[in-house]
Structure formats: C-alpha cells, structure tokens
Amino acid sequence: MSLRDRKRARTRQTLVDAATELFERNGYDETTIADIAAAADIGTRTFFGYFASKEELLFPESDARVQAAIEAITSRGPDDGPAEVLLRALHKVGDDNDDLAGRLAALRLRLIRTVPVVRGRSLQIQLDAQREIAGHLAAAFPERLDEVSAAALTGAFVGAVTGALQVLLDDPERLGDPAAVQAAVRRATDVALTPWLRASAHAAEPRPPHGTA
Structure with missing residues (x-):
C-alpha cells in the first residue's frame, strides 16, 4: 500500500472505532455523522469520502468478504467444487480479520435486531452479495450449476x-472470542453445505469404463 492508501485506511478505521464507541455509549439514533466526524477529528464533508451513510460504518468489511469469495472462485483448482470454494473464502476472511467476532460484530448484530434502517441495510448488503457470488459461481461451474442452483447454494x-x-449474540462471551465464532460459523456452513460437498465428492469419483460393472 502507498503512504496515501495507508493514511486513508487509518482514517477509515478511526471512523469505525469512533462510531462504535458513540453508538454503544449514546445510542445509534442519537449519534450523528457530525458527532462521528468530530470524534475522528475530520470534517463532516470529509466523512462522505469514506462512507456513504451512518449505517455503512457497521459493515466495513462487506466488500472484502464478497471479493474473497470471487477470488476463491477465480483461483479454484481443477478438483474444486462450488461448495469448496465458498468454504475456502470463508476461512480466508476469518484468517485475515475478525469482522465476524468482537465488539463491532456484537454491536452490529444488536442493531440489526433493533434498528430498522440498520436491518434494512444488512438485508440489502446480503442480497447484493448473494446475487454477485451466485453469478460468479454459475459462470465458473456451468456444467454443475444453473442460476437457480447457484442462488440456492449461495x-x-x-x-x-x-x-x-445470531445464536452467538445470546452468548456474548463466545461472540467476543474470534476462535469460538470461527468454529461456530464453520460448523454451521459444514452442515448447510453437506449435500453440496457430497455431490462434489461423487462427481470427483472415477467412473468405470462403459460396459464394465
């Protein structure tokens, strides 16, 4: 990263940290963009060079997760199936950052439950991500997935x-432990993708020559 990029990344993280502190202390609705900008020691106009809205601060890594999935699809090996590349992307994101665990994750989940505008933004991000990832999957595995099955898998x-x-939100101690979060998420995705993983294993099995038992 260039010096300029590092400075932007630091300012961006300062905004996220300031917003997290203010949302926890004063409440989401009571905190303004001007409050967050002041706490981060920047101007309100400068804020919009980093985030489009207040709720965007709660989802700073959403683009990174989508990009990780796309990169996993693009760099797939010849024996990789669609479920395997999604799991690889999840593991990579988990190894690179703790966006799914810790203070911001817990705050985000609480606000999704209680603040309609945050819940709406979360759903929009989720739908956009699913659509983009499913499109890349269908294009990468045309013999195994159509648009419907790619959307179902994603x-x-x-x-x-x-x-x-959501389950871990009721257990704050575990939600604050990145290792516990990763273990729970991996267990959940393994359960959800078991049929797809079995299908991939079956597709990879060598088939006997035609006419043999």
Missing part, C-alpha cells in the same frame, strides 16, 4: 453464517 452458505452469528 443462500445456504450466507444463511448458515448469519444463523450462527
């Missing part, structure tokens, strides 16, 4: 992650 994958996190 929906099962995303739904498993979301479901695991």
Whole structure:
C-alpha cells in the first residue's frame, strides 16, 4: 500500500472505532455523522469520502468478504467444487480479520435486531452479495450449476453464517472470542453445505469404463 492508501485506511478505521464507541455509549439514533466526524477529528464533508451513510460504518468489511469469495472462485483448482470454494473464502476472511467476532460484530448484530434502517441495510448488503457470488459461481461451474442452483447454494452458505452469528449474540462471551465464532460459523456452513460437498465428492469419483460393472 502507498503512504496515501495507508493514511486513508487509518482514517477509515478511526471512523469505525469512533462510531462504535458513540453508538454503544449514546445510542445509534442519537449519534450523528457530525458527532462521528468530530470524534475522528475530520470534517463532516470529509466523512462522505469514506462512507456513504451512518449505517455503512457497521459493515466495513462487506466488500472484502464478497471479493474473497470471487477470488476463491477465480483461483479454484481443477478438483474444486462450488461448495469448496465458498468454504475456502470463508476461512480466508476469518484468517485475515475478525469482522465476524468482537465488539463491532456484537454491536452490529444488536442493531440489526433493533434498528430498522440498520436491518434494512444488512438485508440489502446480503442480497447484493448473494446475487454477485451466485453469478460468479454459475459462470465458473456451468456444467454443475444453473442460476437457480447457484442462488440456492449461495443462500445456504450466507444463511448458515448469519444463523450462527445470531445464536452467538445470546452468548456474548463466545461472540467476543474470534476462535469460538470461527468454529461456530464453520460448523454451521459444514452442515448447510453437506449435500453440496457430497455431490462434489461423487462427481470427483472415477467412473468405470462403459460396459464394465
């Protein structure tokens, strides 16, 4: 990263940290963009060079997760199936950051439950991500997936992650432990994708020559 990019990344993270602190202390609705900008020591106009809205601060890594899935699809091996590449993307994101665990994750899940505008933004991000990932999957595996099955697979994958996190929200100690979150999410996705993983294993099995038992 260039010096300029590093400075932007630091300012972006400062905004996320400031918003997290203010949302927790004062409440989401009571916190303004001007409050967040002031806490991060930047101007309100500068804020919009980093985030389009207040709720965007709660989803700073959403693009990174989608990009990880696309990269996993693009760099797939010859024996990889669609479920395997999604699981690889999940593991990569989990290894690179703790966006699914910790303070911001817990705050985000609470606000999704209680603040309609945050819930709406979450659903929009989820739908956009599913549509983009499913499109790449269908294009990468045309002999195994059509648009409907690609959408179903992606929906099962995303739904498993979301479901695991919602369960952990009722157990703050585990939600604050990145290792526990990753273990729960991986268990949920393994359960959800088992039929697809079995199908991939079956497709990879060598078939006997025609005419033999």
